[in-house]
Amino acid sequence: MFPDHTVYIIGDSKTASNNPITQKFNTFFIGLVIDRNSHEILEAECSSTIALTSKFVRSIFTGKSMNEPEAIIEGIEKRYFGSSQKAIIVAFKNAHIKYNQIMNN
Template structure:
């Protein structure tokens, strides 16, 4: 559950991916960057929770529906889902932020 109501077990890790989006995007004006936060089970690679910087809570809920329950190893499939389902102004930024989070995740699990 979002909003800090969940308790995450010891095999979960938290990864942030970030990117930039268009300067006229309200997200850039509010946060100066675009972020996606992912809670991942390092044993199964499953994304347990996802949240992104957004100005509308529905955006974050929709992004959660794309990521929650998916494997961090399904990179191309998740990107394809973003491209075919998410038509917000931050689509490219979301993809870049996810790729950034994936790189960090791989460094963590292979480090």
């Protein structure tokens, strides 16, 4: 389904103890499929309790470049107003660090 020049990266973070995601998964995860050649995010999914949340998060990330993390974070801040906003940002930053480590090897 995904070409050989793609990588799959998971970013994770904590959510508030009263967040349903924490009660279901204990942590927040975001999975990203990234094209190593163009640095484009081809697919994204997150741990969520509502399917619409995962679809909306996908729309924030898909088509964006891992080389422009500030723009992605800005998009989260401007568009996502669920209780997991900070968790999404932290999980993305975690995934971005992992992606840079992969690309620098």
